[in-house]
Amino acid sequence: MHKFLAKCEEALAEISAQGRYRRFVALEKLADRFPYYAVTMEGRTQDILVWSTNDYLAMGTDPAVIEASIGAAQRYGAGAGGTRNIAGSSPLHVALEEELADLHGKDAALLFTSGYVSNQASLSAILRALPDWHVFSDAQNHNSMIVGIKDAREASVHVFRHNDMADLERLLAAAPADAPKLIAFESVYSMDGDIAPLAEICDLADKYEALTYLDEVHAVGMYGAQGGGVSERDGVAHRITIIEGTLAKAFGCHGGYITGDFKVLDYIRSV
DSSP: HHHHHHHHHHHHHHHHHHHOOOOOOEEEOTTTTTEEEEEEETEEEEEOOOTOOOTTTTTTGGGHHHHHHHHHHHOOOOSSSSSSSHHHHHHHHHHHHHHHHHHTTTTTEEEEEEEHHHHHHHHHHHTSSSSOEEEEEETTOOOOHHHHHHSSSSSSEEETTTTOOOHHHHHHHSSSSSSEEEEEEBOOOOOTTOOOOOOHHHHHHHHHEEEEEOOOOOTTTSSSSSSOOOOTTOOGGGGGEEEEEESSTOOSSSOOOEEEEHHHHHHHHHO
């Protein structure tokens, strides 16, 4: 134990020397003044405007959402009381999965605790389903996708230049023709705010018989007539194998999900 503590102390000293050490700031979200938060520093409390909030549309503080949350807590209590394997599925979760499947025009949806977990768990499960996978990942993909891909250690990973369709096709063409292939990409990339050419990616997927995995976390609720994301706006949702999203950004709540073919999602749920 003392060796581990010494290592922690050494690492923290190095992080501090590099100027990378940081503390979490205690911020009090104010439902009636969002996106203002209250912060207390040096004994003084003041309001600050938080520009980095993920609650894009302030849905988390909408009176109708708050009222529905109170009603659900009063009826069902706080927390599910156990995993779905142990305590069964809440009718609220079942109804939400049905609504999310409809949102993206898919057969089914599967809820996770967060968007990060949905990416990591789903990609890992898919890429362990068959031997000799070749996965093609955009260079700007979120870390959750990268971790999920790395978890499937047997897959051959090809990183294509960001939104570069020529580079993606070069890599697809070089892969074995009969190998299972998966293209993993996002719709809206949060760091730069640029949008992937979804129709072109689908065209390449059709040409090289690849599955597609789309992360729509920054787009759901923001694009498309129903809020289904860029894939709905561009009319290509039906061409994409798996569409993943989050409830923690534009929807202002908590959790992540995937949508797609029922058998595929049932496999991911079961493994």
